[in-house]
Amino acid sequence: MSKAPNAARRSESSRRAILAATEELCGEGGYGRLTIEAIATRAGVSKKTIYRWWPSKGAVVLELLDEAASVAANPPDSGDLATDLRALLTEVIGLLTPAHSSPAIGLIGEALHDPDLARDLRERLIQPRIATFKERLRRAQETGQLPADADLDVALDLLYGPLYHRMALHLGMPDPSHLDSLIAHVLRALTAPHPAGAAEQR
Amino acid sequence: MSKAPNAARRSESSRRAILAATEELCGEGGYGRLTIEAIATRAGVSKKTIYRWWPSKGAVVLELLDEAASVAANPPDSGDLATDLRALLTEVIGLLTPAHSSPAIGLIGEALHDPDLARDLRERLIQPRIATFKERLRRAQETGQLPADADLDVALDLLYGPLYHRMALHLGMPDPSHLDSLIAHVLRALTAPHPAGAAEQR
Amino acid sequence: MSKAPNAARRSESSRRAILAATEELCGEGGYGRLTIEAIATRAGVSKKTIYRWWPSKGAVVLELLDEAASVAANPPDSGDLATDLRALLTEVIGLLTPAHSSPAIGLIGEALHDPDLARDLRERLIQPRIATFKERLRRAQETGQLPADADLDVALDLLYGPLYHRMALHLGMPDPSHLDSLIAHVLRALTAPHPAGAAEQR
Amino acid sequence: MSKAPNAARRSESSRRAILAATEELCGEGGYGRLTIEAIATRAGVSKKTIYRWWPSKGAVVLELLDEAASVAANPPDSGDLATDLRALLTEVIGLLTPAHSSPAIGLIGEALHDPDLARDLRERLIQPRIATFKERLRRAQETGQLPADADLDVALDLLYGPLYHRMALHLGMPDPSHLDSLIAHVLRALTAPHPAGAAEQR
DNA sequence: CGCTAACCGAGACGGTACGTCCAGTCTTCAG
């Protein structure tokens, strides 16, 4: 993360052992039970070695997730927008499941009070997904599936929002039919003619 | 929380001192820096007294928030649905601001890995707001501002979702115009005619 | 102990329950594990009631021992001095056995850093035994079994000393033959003619 | 005590600071007031460091005493047995004085209900003194000052016993003349001819 | 024979110390 002292001499085998140990321990006790001490012991590595390359346990987990789930730079494009959006959302639902042992959720929880981690999380895991998502919508605008003036930021909020809403409030991820309903509503909102003023006054 | 050993003999003055100390300390160092030890010291109370009545620091903070922001059982009803929704959302935005020292956010973060706390949080802070929200929408259905078959759960997800989305990803709360835009989109989605099937297939 | 607030109204049943609970708990976990809280709970009595009548757990245990092992004011007198001494010493050995769960040993340990308890212990348990012991020796002087000028304080030290020596150093109580040997040596010391000065110089 | 995890890396400066703090605090408040917390604070050391190397506060105090008062392996030998015994006993009297703040007495009190500590105490403080004592008596046998068949264990009991007797019962250590009298009696007992049977029957 | 003072149980309270855990830094030693 951030500035490596001297990446040239970094031991790849230690790095792998640390990430592997992190994955195991995360699976065993969940993110909450995870400690740097335990990672070091399990990986057969000194704590110092971990602190040398990562600023916090969150950063280690972040790197783990980053490796595991790298995003295709190119969005899926089946021709059907709803289908592709469903695929994109489903991937995120996968990351946020199961509620009590998902490393991603642990990471998000930690990032809530660690701005540095939050920044890394956003840059490395979130932004790529957002970019992919917007790219897909942009293509939909090009093909006329969405109006050219559709607000993509609003679309982002409306589509991903429910997932985080439900994560934060432990409400359970939307089931497939609810997910389809959400997508349908959002597409309708983006497509429907602006009813002259509605809530735009102010 | 839940079943007090013998609430009758509970010292109200200790309880008040604890909540006051919690509020102060939360303001000073944020939820993350808050410790039971510090609360006890500041409140002039023994740790045992805290543990006797609350299972965790999260529970104390929850009670603090619960007292501070009790919800009117009756939703606002100015006649204009968008206005009332804006008011409801703004209240939650207030709870989730500022990002790095809001006790509510700390609480949500903690609840992510503490199911007991999550349950209390949901029951005591969240559900009342959801109920109020749905009640307002129900009235809107009665007055014809919303179709009778509008899916209120979807409305909930679409309106509150963006707030938690932005909280979780440290994206900053929506500014007023963005908020209005969100509300307008959602109302459009709920009101617009279902375009024959769109994404309902499956 | 000492000044009861108003002994008249004291509940005998509580007193008995407390002593009984103390005995049980002492047997279960040893003196070290004994706590006022546990006594109160087991006896179905409030802690206040214990503190009202006894200044410390040591005092409770002392009263327990005092009741259990009251000394005959009159020493045994079989005619044979060694036999009677053996009986007196054996009684004390009984109190100091078994090494790790004897309430008496616990009490002595506590008295080592509690002068008040030490005083009570001496007055109520020890002095009566010393008096009895000396009384027996005095009779032996009268019958000529011991010289009239035998130093009874030295006899006390030499005969009881080894028991406390062994208790303090966890060396195990003397077995019967060793005990007899000790008695024989001491009687010889008291009876033998003073070898003109020997160690009396100074 | 016993098996250090890896004594090689142990910080000698911490060890010294801990023992020094222990000595100070013992002097200030007596063994009873001594706590691990206070030692750690005074020594500028974390509690963990104390618990890493010693199992209990007793063990720390034991090490302190062990360093302070190491015994000459060779007993004093002035030629006069009584003189040398008086010296040996006086050293122990020094350890057991003053009654209410002697660390040694605190240690003995603790050992009464802590078998592990008792064992260490015996092995590290007591046994060496016993060995020295017996060695001196053995020499006395060689020079004919004591009969070859004198029972050295009995001598040990009779000479050291009174000290522990008086410690346990808070009777005050013997004054010099009483001490001389004790020694004289014991030497007489060991030297006097066995009066045909006396208490040897049984 | 009813008042009132002390008892009683229950257990909450402010405290002190316990022994454990983990964070993050610093030191030692082997390769």
Next chain:
DNA sequence: CTGAAGACTGGACGTACCGTCTCGGTTAGCG
């Protein structure tokens, strides 16, 4: 002369008892 092993300070954790302190609810004995 690097890096693993791990000892170190620091500080919060949650627990156990301490001895004190209300609470109501009996009793007991005096007036």
